[in-house]
Amino acid sequence: MSAQRSNKTISIAVPYYGTLTLPPLGLSRVFFIASVDTASRKVTNIELQVWDPKNEPNLSVWMRELGVSGVMCSDSGSPYQVALNAENIWVLWKQEGEATELVERWAAGEFNNMEAYGEPVNPWCTGQYGMAVELDFSAAG
Numbered sequence: 001m002s003a004q005r006s007n008k009t010i011s012i013a014v015p016y017y018g019t020l021t022l023p024p025l026g027l028s029r030v031f032f033i034a035s036v037d038t039a040s041r042k043v044t045n046i047e048l049q050v051w052d053p054k055n056e057p058n059l060s061v062w063m064r065e066l067g068v069s070g071v072m073c074s075d076s077g078s079p080y081q082v083a084l085n086a087e088n089i090w091v092l093w094k095q096e097g098e099a100t101e102l103v104e105r106w107a108a109g110e111f112n113n114m115e116a117y118g119e120p121v122n123p124w125c126t127g128q129y130g131m132a133v134e135l136d137f138s139a140a141g
């Protein structure tokens with residue numbers, strides 16, 4: 001199973017201002033999209049993407065179309081989790097810091113207590129959510 005993951009890239013979205021929801025403005029529209037190589041556990045690319053609700057009114061569909069597997073944000077929860085889970089996108093809540101730093105910490109497996117962050121209910125999301133913890137360190141080296 002580790003050999004299958006050795007060439008895999010995971011995309012993680014981080015809202016530009018850290019929060020998915022910006023009261024009273026609604027959803028964030030600017031996101032860092034970080035690519036993580038699962039073999040090296042490193043961020044290989046990070047770029048800004050702007051969600052335009054006029055082109056795609058559904059944020060979760062837009063993220064799925066970008067190939068996003070997960071979102072890391074400072075929110076403590078959101079009603080949008082259901083829509084994101086429906087698109088097989090997990091959310092790691094209550095995170096603070098620079099986008100690259102957050103994704104690098106996730107890739108390194110530094111999020112050991114996933115229950116503290118609101119683990120998703122969708123079984124596929126749950127597996128992806130904890131992937132950094134599940135990766136076989138010996139296979140990556």
